[in-house]
Every structure is written in C-alpha cells, then in structure tokens.
Amino acid sequence: xxxxxxxxxxxxxxxxxxxxxxxxxxxxxxxxxxxxxxxxxxxxxxxxxxxxxxxxxxxxxxxxxxxxxxxxxxxxxxxxxxxxxxxxxxxxxxxxxxxxxxxxxxxxxxxxxxxxxxxxxxxxxxxxxxxxxxxxxxxxxxxxxxxxxxxxxxxxxxxxxxxxxxxxxxxxxxxxxxxxxxxxxxxxxxxxxxxxxxxxxxxxxxxxxxxxxxxxxxxxxxxxxxxxxxxxxxxxxxxxxxxxxxxxxxxxxxxxxxxxxxxxxxxxxxxxxxxxxxxxxxxxxxxxxxxxxxxxxxxxxxxxxxxxxxxxxxxxxxxxxxxxxxxxxxxxxxxxxxxxxxxxxxxxxxxxxxxxxxxxxxxxxxxxxxxxxxxxxxxxxxxxxxxxxxxxxxxxxxxxxxxxxxxxxxxxxxxxxxxx
Amino acid sequence: xxxxxxxxxxxxxxxxxxxxxxxxxxxxxxxxxxxxxxxxxxxxxxxxxxxxxxxxxxxxxxxxxxxxxxxxxxxxxxxxxxxxxxxxxxxxxxxxxxxxxxxxxxxxxxxxxxxxxxxxxxxxxxxxxxxxxxxxxxxxxxxxxxxxxxxxxxxxxxxxxxxxxxxxxxxxxxxxxxxxxxxxxxxxxxxxxxxxxxxxxxxxxxxxxxxxxxxxxxxxxxxxxxxxxxxxxxxxxxxxxxxxxxxxxxxxxxxxxxxxxxxxxxxxxxxxxxxxxxxxxxxxxxxxxxxxxxxxxxxxxxxxxxxxxxxxxxxxxxxxxxxxxxxxxxxxxxxxxxxxxxxxxxxxxxxxxxxxxxxxxxxxxxxxxxxxxxxxxxxxxxxxxxxxxxxxxxxxxxxxxxxxxxxxxxxxxxxxxxxx
Numbered sequence: 001x002x003x004x005x006x007x008x009x010x011x012x013x014x015x016x017x018x019x020x021x022x023x024x025x026x027x028x029x030x031x032x033x034x035x036x037x038x039x040x041x042x043x044x045x046x047x048x049x050x051x052x053x054x055x056x057x058x059x060x061x062x063x064x065x066x067x068x069x070x071x072x073x074x075x076x077x078x079x080x081x082x083x084x085x086x087x088x089x090x091x092x093x094x095x096x097x098x099x100x101x102x103x104x105x106x107x108x109x110x111x112x113x114x115x116x117x118x119x120x121x122x123x124x125x126x127x128x129x130x131x132x133x134x135x136x137x138x139x140x141x142x143x144x145x146x147x148x149x150x151x152x153x154x155x156x157x158x159x160x161x162x163x164x165x166x167x168x169x170x171x172x173x174x175x176x177x178x179x180x181x182x183x184x185x186x187x188x189x190x191x192x193x194x195x196x197x198x199x200x201x202x203x204x205x206x207x208x209x210x211x212x213x214x215x216x217x218x219x220x221x222x223x224x225x226x227x228x229x230x231x232x233x234x235x236x237x238x239x240x241x242x243x244x245x246x247x248x249x250x251x252x253x254x255x256x257x258x259x260x261x262x263x264x265x266x267x268x269x270x271x272x273x274x275x276x277x278x279x280x281x282x283x284x285x286x287x288x289x290x291x292x293x294x295x296x297x298x299x300x301x302x303x304x305x306x307x308x309x310x311x312x313x314x315x316x317x318x319x320x321x322x323x324x325x326x327x328x329x330x331x332x333x334x335x336x337x338x339x340x341x342x343x344x345x346x347x348x349x350x351x352x353x354x355x356x357x358x359x360x361x362x363x364x365x366x367x368x369x370x371x372x373x374x375x376x377x378x379x380x381x382x383x384x385x386x387x388x389x390x391x392x393x394x395x396x397x398x399x400x401x402x403x404x405x406x407x408x409x410x411x412x413x414x415x416x417x418x419x420x
Numbered sequence: 421x422x423x424x425x426x427x428x429x430x431x432x433x434x435x436x437x438x439x440x441x442x443x444x445x446x447x448x449x450x451x452x453x454x455x456x457x458x459x460x461x462x463x464x465x466x467x468x469x470x471x472x473x474x475x476x477x478x479x480x481x482x483x484x485x486x487x488x489x490x491x492x493x494x495x496x497x498x499x500x501x502x503x504x505x506x507x508x509x510x511x512x513x514x515x516x517x518x519x520x521x522x523x524x525x526x527x528x529x530x531x532x533x534x535x536x537x538x539x540x541x542x543x544x545x546x547x548x549x550x551x552x553x554x555x556x557x558x559x560x561x562x563x564x565x566x567x568x569x570x571x572x573x574x575x576x577x578x579x580x581x582x583x584x585x586x587x588x589x590x591x592x593x594x595x596x597x598x599x600x601x602x603x604x605x606x607x608x609x610x611x612x613x614x615x616x617x618x619x620x621x622x623x624x625x626x627x628x629x630x631x632x633x634x635x636x637x638x639x640x641x642x643x644x645x646x647x648x649x650x651x652x653x654x655x656x657x658x659x660x661x662x663x664x665x666x667x668x669x670x671x672x673x674x675x676x677x678x679x680x681x682x683x684x685x686x687x688x689x690x691x692x693x694x695x696x697x698x699x700x701x702x703x704x705x706x707x708x709x710x711x712x713x714x715x716x717x718x719x720x721x722x723x724x725x726x727x728x729x730x731x732x733x734x735x736x737x738x739x740x741x742x743x744x745x746x747x748x749x750x751x752x753x754x755x756x757x758x759x760x761x762x763x764x765x766x767x768x769x770x771x772x773x774x775x776x777x778x779x780x781x782x783x784x785x786x787x788x789x790x791x792x793x794x795x796x797x798x799x800x801x802x803x804x805x806x807x808x809x810x811x812x813x814x815x816x817x818x819x820x821x822x823x824x825x826x827x828x829x830x831x832x833x834x835x836x837x838x839x840x
Contacts, residue, residue, distance in 0.1 A: 025780070025781065098780060104802070106800065106801070106802055108795070110791050112795075112800075112801050115779065115780075115787075117783070119813050119814070202813060202814070241836065244835075244836030247836055247838050248838060250838075251838035251839060255838070360445070360518060360535070361445065363829075364829065365829055365830060366829065366830040366831075367535075367829060367830070367832070368834065369834065370833070370834040370835055370836050370837070371530050371832045371833070371834025371836075371837045371838075372834075374838070374839040375528070375530055375832055375837070376830070380530070380532075380839065381526070382532065393539050393540065393622060393827035394539070394622070394623060394643045394814070394827070395815040397827050397828060398829065398830040399830070407814070409784065409785055409786065409787060409817055409818065410785060410787070410796070410817070410818040410819070411786075411788070411789075412766075412788040412789070412791045412795055412796075413789050413791070414788065414789065414792075414795075416661065416664030416667055416668065416768075416790050417790070417791045417792065418667050418668060418671035418672075418675070419671060419675060419792050419795050
C-alpha cells in the first residue's frame with residue numbers, strides 16, 4: 001500500500017475521532033441549524049450540481065456503465081429538491097441523542113434506564129448515488145456521529161459539489177468541519193484502510209453493489225451494516241383480492257428496476273394462477289418485462305422462458321422476473337426463506353391466519369401484507385432518510401435511520417445505594 | 421485441525437440451525453414450561469451438582485488456579501437456588517418474540533411497525549462459571565434462539581450435571597433437544613470451528629477472561645457480544661455527600677473482588693481528598709485492600725505505593741485499588757474516557773449539573789450517579805439474568821438479557837397499497 005494513503009487515512013480517522021466528541025455533545029438546535037443551512041446551500045447551487053451531474057452521466061454513458069447504475073447516478077430538479085427536503089425532514093425529526101427511556105425503580109431502590117448515544121465515527125462507502133453524500137451527512141450529523149464519506153468515482157463531480165455544500169453548512173453552524181469528511185482520492189487502498197482502522201471507525205455502512213459488499217464481508221475488521229442483495233418476493237395467495245394482486249405485482253416489479261426493494265420473483269398459489277397470471281403477464285409484456293417461469297407457469301403462459309434453479313437466487317436489477325406456481329403458504333414461506341436474501345417480501349391475501357403466519361415466519365428485514373415491496377425505504381417508513389438497508393439481524397435491520405446510528409447506554413440513579 | 425472435530429461441529433451447527441426454526445415458532449407457554457421444569461430438575465439434583473462442583477473445585481485448587489477463578493467456579497446451596505430462581509424469573513418475563521411495536525400509519529396509507537424476532541443460533545463460550553450453562557440456556561430458550569454452549573474444562577463436572585438437567589427439561593416440554601447443545605469436547609479446535617461457522621451461528625457470546633476475548637476479536641468471523649475487561653471507576657466529586665462517598669467507595673471495591681463490575685480506580689476531587697481519603701483508606705486497610713496512588717494521594721496517605729501509568733489501565737480482579745486525586749469533573753471524564761474500558765463508572769455528587777454532565781459525557785455501557793458500580797448486572801437491572809455484558813456500541817450495550825438476543829424486523833400492513 002502507498003504509505004501516503006495510509007498516513008492520509010489515519011489523519012482523517014484521528015480528526016474524525018476528535019470531531020466525534022464535539023458533535024456527540026452538540027445541542028439539537030445547532031445540529032438542526034446545520035441541516036437547514038446545508039439544504040439552503042444545496043438549492044442555491046442547484047445549477048452547478050446539475051451541470052456536475054451531467055458531466056458524470058456523460059462519462060458513465062461513454063464507459064457504457066449499465067442501466068441500473070445510470071438510474072442511480074442521475075440527478076434532476078426533483079431529486080435535488082428531494083435531497084434538500086430529506087435534510088429538512090431529518091432536522092424536523094426528534095433528536096435521538098440523550099433520549100432517556102424506561103427509567104424504572106428496581107427493588108434495590110436504584111432507578112435504571114437507558115440513554116441513547118451516538119456510535120462515534122461512521123464510515124460510509126458508496127458507489128453511484130450522489131444523493132447519499134447529503135443523506136449520509138444529514139443522518140450522521142443529527143445522530144451526533146462524525147462521518148468519513150467515500151463516494152464512487154462515477155459520481156465524483158456531483159459528490160464534490162454536494163460535499164462542498166455540506167462542509168460550508170457545518171462551518172456556518174459553528175460545528176467542526178471534521179464532523180463530515182469526504183475522502184478525496186479514488187485509490188482503492190483508501191477503502192482498505194478505512195475498513196480496518198478499528199481505533200478510529202466504529203461502523204461501516206456500504207451503499208453499493210455486490211462486489212463492494214463481498215469485499216467488505218471478507219476484509220472489514222469493523223462491524224458492517226449491510227445488505228448483500230435484494231431478492232424480493234411477492235406471494236399471491238389463494239385468497240388474494242384480484243385487484244390488489246395485480247396492482248402490487250405490477251408496482252413491485254415495474255415502478256423501478258434498479259432498486260433493491262424491487263420484486264424479482266412472483267410466487268403464485270396454484271388455485272389462482274390460471275385466473276391471475278394472465279392479466280399480470282399482460283402488464284409485464286406491455287412494459288417489456290421478460291418472464292422466466294417454472295413448468296406450471298409455462299403451461300399457463302406458453303410463450304415464456306423456463307426459469308433455472310439459478311433464477312430463484314437472482315437479483316436481476318432489470319426488467320426480468322421469475323415466476324413460480326406453488327401449492328400454498330407453506331411452500332411460499334419455504335421458498336422465500338430458502339432462496340430469498342432476507343430483504344423484503346410481501347404477501348397478497350385476505351386471509352387473517354395466512355397473513356399472520358407470513359408476518360411471523362418469513363425471516364426477512366421487511367415483511368408486508370397487501371403492500372408493494374417498493375415501500376421498503378427510510379422515507380416511506382418515516383425515518384426521514386435512510387443510511388442503508390440491513391439484512392443482518394445484529395444491531396439494525398431493514399432501512400436504517402437515526403436510531404440505527406445510535407446505541408443505548410444504561411444509566412443508574414441512586415441515592416447512595418450499595419449492593420448487598 | 422482434526423477432521424473429526426470439524427465434522428462434529430458442523431453436525432452440531434446444522435442441528436442447531438434446524439432446531440432454531442422450531443424454537444423461533446414455539447409459543448410462550450411451552451417455553452415457560454421448559455424453564456420451570458429445568459428449574460425443578462436443578463433443585464432435585466442439588467446434591468449431585470454440589471458433589472460434581474466439589475470435584476471441579478478440588479482439581480482447580482490442585483492446579484493452583486487463581487482466586488478470582490475459584491470464586492467464579494464455586495457453587496453452593498445459595499447459588500443453586502439462584503440458578504433455579506433465575507430460570508423462574510426468565511419464565512416470568514414477558515416473551516419478547518413476536519412483540520409488535522410502533523405500528524403507525526404513514527401518509528401513504530401503509531401502516532409500518534416492528535416485530536421482535538430471535539437472532540437464530542447463539543454460540544456461548546464460557547470459562548469457569550457453571551451457572552452460565554443454566555442462565556444461557558434459559559435466556560436463549562425464552563428469546564426463541566437455539567444455542568451451542570461451550571463451557572470451560574475447569575467446570576466440566578458441574579457443567580455436565582447442569583447440561584443434563586437442561587436437556588431433560590427441554591425434552592419434557594416437547595421442544596427439540598437440539599435447541600440447546602453442549603459441546604462435549606475440551607479440544608480448543610472446537611472453538612475455532614464454532615466462531616467461523618457463519619452458516620450456522622449468528623452471534624457469539626463469550627463469558628471469560630481477556631485471553632479468550634482477545635482470541636475471539638482476532639479470529640471470530642461471526643459478530644461477538646463482548647467486553648474485554650472491566651476497569652470501573654468511582655469518582656468522588658467535590659460536592660459528594662461524605663457518607664454516600666464512603667459507602668460506595670467501600671462497596672464498589674470490596675463486596676467482591678473477582679467480578680467485572682468491581683471498581684479498580686478511585687478518582688477523588690482534590691477539594692475533598694483530605695477529608696474523605698483517610699476514612700476510605702482506613703476501610704480498605706482493614707479489609708486488606710492494597711492501595712496504589714498518584715503523588716497527591718501519597719501525600720495524604722504516605723504509606724501507600726505509587727501507581728504507575730500501567731495501573732490506571734489495569735483490571736486487578738483482586739484486592740488492589742488505584743487512587744488518583746484530580747481537580748474536577750472535567751478531569752474525571754477525561755480520565756475515565758481515556759483509561760477506562762467503557763464498562764461501568766459511577767460518580768458520587770449532590771450537584772445536579774455535574775451529575776448530568778457525567779451521565780451524558782462518560783462513554784461507558786453503564787453510567788451511575790450515587791450508586792455502586794456493583795449494580796451493573798442483569799439481575800439488578802431487571803433483565804432476569806444476563807447472557808453477558810457488552811462494552812461495544814453495536815447491537816447491545818451493558819448487561820445483555822432477552823432483548824439483546826433478539827432483533828426487530830419491519831412489518832408493513834397495507835390494503836393493496838402501491839408506491840407512487
């Protein structure tokens with residue numbers, strides 16, 4: 001490794017650790033002010049940001065990067081508004097830091113409760129999406145954490161503009177600029193250093209493709225809040241309301257192809273497959289979605305391709321869907337827990353008992369009844385914005401917002417109490 | 421590695437993964453029945469257990485194992501009662517599994533909340549304390565997890581008796597015996613396998629000395645809920661009530677020497693050092709506690725040894741305490757955050773603002789005002805029993821009970837809702 005990268009990263013780490021102590025103590029008003037100022041600056045610099053993004057998009061197209069990536073990279077008027085609005089929403093959320101809960105007297109006479117505290121220093125590694133720079137900075141600031149951001153080279157121009165807005169806003173609010181640091185090298189060794197600096201970084205949050213996540217699983221010596229992929233399912237039960245089934249099967253697959261909460265597999269109870277598969281297939285066909293089915297699905301839709309065993313494990317991130325006809329809820333739960341990625345899975349049913357079983361027994365970070373998998377998102381869940389999605393069970397699960405960036409310490413209030 | 425150990429461990433892992441699905445779905449009544457039955461069997465086998473423990477103690481003394489370890493290994497009538505009572509307390513606690521919280525309507529019309537779910541398979545690695553076998557089994561059962569227990573060779577006889585009680589109780593309640601498996605080899609390679617079987621084990625909880633924890637930090641490929649050591653502080657502020665200061669300084673150090681929540685360093689505001697150090701030192705002297713002080717402490721107590729820089733970092737687990745005289749709350753917070761181990765720290769003060777600052781700014785898993793550090797314990801905090809103490813900030817912090825052995829998934833209830 002280049003010795004300069006190591007020195008550079010350790011300097012960033014030390015500065016972040018020092019700034020973390022200040023931001024952990026910062027009061028709510030100061031943090032909210034920083035968020036509001038950053039939002040204003042972002043809107044002011046809208047045209048500079050759009051033109052930087054156009055440069056990134058041009059280069060990405062020239063490099064023939066794939067469609068899902070281009071979809072993530074693109075900024076427009078609406079997404080800049082959303083970025084600023086996201087920061088204001090974070091400002092409007094209650095400050096989690098210092099929140100005391102469950103303070104109860106114990107038989108010994110002591111009063112025991114929990115106080116919410118920041119994690120410390122968060123390392124964020126992301127790829128195409130430039131809005132992550134603003135979202136991550138906002139969530140880390142509000143939750144009292146320092147952050148080290150490492151964006152992808154595809155979004156370099158966009159990220160630099162956003163980063164400068166963030167830094168300007170922090171300083172204007174009187175907080176140390178080192179609260180949010182952006183790594184200004186695309187050298188991959190910087191990531192290697194970031195994910196092993198245990199003294200300076202408390203948690204790593206990656207936002208990116210499978211390659212990045214797999215590298216982190218193998219190499220990170222710091223806890224990682226991550227999801228590897230999103231193989232999301234919609235299961236249409238034998239007692240599904242047909243209109244809800246069709247609407248959700250459509251929305252979950254076709255509203256956006258490049259997102260992790262998009263459905264990749266449609267499971268269909270055999271009792272309704274004959275009536276519901278044809279209208280759903282008609283929609284997919286019209287929208288250009290390629291279908292790959294099991295033998296039973298192929299009997300109903302003779303023109304579709306056969307799905308291989310591999311297909312059931314695949315996150316297409318593209319207009320492709322696999323379709324499997326199964327007997328019942330038991331088969332649905334078994335399929336999802338075996339082939340799924342523990343991200344987001346939905347059932348469409350009117351049956352109370354079946355819905356309850358699906359909620360309880362599907363072992364995924366988001367489990368839904370009669371709603372599109374596309375709702376699995378920090379904004380939609382009311383977190384303001386999300387720093388990432390976790391399919392692990394340790395620490396945080398599903399969309400991770402402010403709470404996932406904090407921890408709780410125990411507090412004990414006594415009056416001279418000693419233990420007998 | 422012995423191929424047989426690898427095969428044996430993978431077989432245990434697979435059985436645990438399969439049993440985890442059953443115990444995750446088990447109803448509260450069944451789990452509570454298992455806990456009650458185990459408690460009864462433990463009390464019935466009291467004499468067999470005491471005689472097994474006597475054998476372990478004899479061998480440990482012959483091997484000249486240290487006093488702190490002997491303290492942890494010893495069982496008596498009272499500690500067997502406490503073990504059974506611990507299981508009944510766990511049975512009496514609300515079942516965390518399936519608990520739904522924060523179910524709120526969002527502007528889109530979907531209702532979003534969280535459901536508490538088991539982690540899956542917990543690997544428990546412990547050393548001397550035989551009661552961990554019962555506590556860990558109880559906590560894992562109630563929280564819907566399967567467990568793989570690996571006790572220390574020192575407690576082998578005691579653990580075998582307890583393990584047989586646990587297995588008997590589980591079977592009597594109609595749960596699969598593989599819910600709680602005890603590894604029946606003392607081969608260290610078994611631990612190496614346990615901490616790297618990512619497909620079969622979701623979290624590792626060690627209960628043991630620094631050597632074990634350091635090995636896990638270096639080698640485990642599975643998240644570890646751990647504390648490395650307990651360098652706990654009592655800070656006696658300039659506005660401390662003298663009676664509370666003396667009582668807490670005494671209790672925090674001398675009520676038990678071998679426990680991780682015992683105070684190792686006494687910090688004393690210089691404004692009260694002259695009046696409060698002598699009576700505290702008199703107690704320590706009477707109880708045979710060796711004192712090691714800073715220069716200022718030595719001026720007040722001329723007969724005590726000098727503390728080295730090393731002392732401030734040391735968990736003695738023995739009748740030794742380091743004493744430092746410092747100017748004020750700022751110095752106390754700085755000392756604790758620098759030399760401490762983020763375990764448990766207490767202040768004695770009557771000053772409101774100083775107490776609030778200590779609670780907020782000391783970065784430890786338990787922070788106390790006017791109470792002995794010895795209270796940092798799952799029983800005392802109302803968790804029923806603790807599976808361990810965590811000084812990390814990720815997932816669980818401080819004493820870890822049922823909640824720390826669970827996670828929360830998101831649930832979304834809709835009525836055919838799709839995302840716009």
